């Protein structure tokens with residue numbers, strides 16, 4: 115009998131991502147020591163037939179077993195170590211399900227699997243819980259496993275992994291953002307320390323839908339509607355295998371595998387914007403609009419991401435074509451651009467002049483844009499980072515002053 119459908123679903127999601135990671139590794143230099151990457155079934159296809167290593171189906175707790183032949187080769191050349199993939203685990207259902215799927219799939223693909231849990235130190239006993247989570251990860255057969263304590267500093271306006279700050283009214287959003295910054299810094303450090311090829315995160319389709327709604331409420335354009343990327347961070351370090359999977363599937367997978375999970379009380383605390391959205395906003399939307407809202411929002415994220423990427427590429431090209439020989443922006447040429455492209459050109463110019471990206475809001479760019487589209491002799495516009503934008507004789511001058 116095969117695994118429970120929820121377990122099969124989480125494993126397939128992880129297998130796909132491991133497959134991507136392996137495919138992206140530089141193969142040319144390894145002299146062919148690594149086992150070939152097994153091909154994957156189509157999404158609806160027959161169950162995948164592993165396994166180059168012969169790990170039994172029940173080997174949820176199996177320790178790492180390399181698939182590749184790592185014996186020294188003639189001439190004394192040592193084959194490269196198998197790649198290491200870490201799971202970032204809070205101990206919650208999503209990341210525990212992710213850890214279990216990684217523990218199952220990694221040995222079958224010749225990948226080492228480790229884990230990291232971050233103690234934000236924001237609740238009494240969080241250190242004990244972090245140690246417990248680390249133990250659970252080791253019990254799944256993961257190694258190395260780190261429990262890392264971080265100091266949560268003052269909130270910043272941008273997360274360490276480049277996702278926009280999810281403000282929007284929740285009075286405790288500041289500490290949330292600061293905790294996220296500290297967590298990603300710790301995850302980055304762990305990846306460097308262990309030389310990990312990637313870190314897996316347990317964000318689900320439901321998290322994605324919430325992120326899209328938070329972006330919508332901020333009203334700052336399609337980039338903020340594009341939610342979280344499946345691949346992000348330095349060199350594509352962060353991977354989100356569950357972005358197309360619903361939260362219930364992850365929870366079910368934990369249940370049927372008897373995996374203990376920890377429910378973060380913050381997730382149900384109405385003081386948090388995301389929590390209110392999860393427990394009040396989305397259910398109300400589903401009641402009004404019908405089931406399928408979450409899926410539609412997640413699809414919106416992907417479509418918006420593609421659109422935003424295309425517009426960014428257009429704006430990069432346009433930025434060169436609207437400059438005169440001295441490199442100044444020509445107002446007439448800016449005027450001729452579609453507004454979405456023009457605003458991007460202006461934003462880029464402001465950032466290049468020294469305005470911090472995280473402090474530059476849509477309203478700033480709109481004011482600068484009015485120097486082009488609603489010119490009536492207005493004065494200089496002050497932007498964050500002491501950057502000033504002003505129109506001078508048909509040119510738009512943006513510089514730090």
Ligand SMILES: Nc1ncnc2c1ncn2[C@@H]1O[C@H](COP(=O)(O)OP(=O)(O)OP(=O)(O)O)[C@@H](O)[C@H]1O
Nearest residue numbers: 202203204205206207208209230231232315316317
């Ligand atoms: N304390 C932590 N230590 C390590 N990784 C974390 C921690 N908190 C969150 N993460 C990672 O970030 C992802 C998203 O975190 P978020 O806070 O949105 O979810 P969560 O409710 O804690 O989810 P989960 O059920 O996955 O634990 C998690 O799935 C996990 O991969």
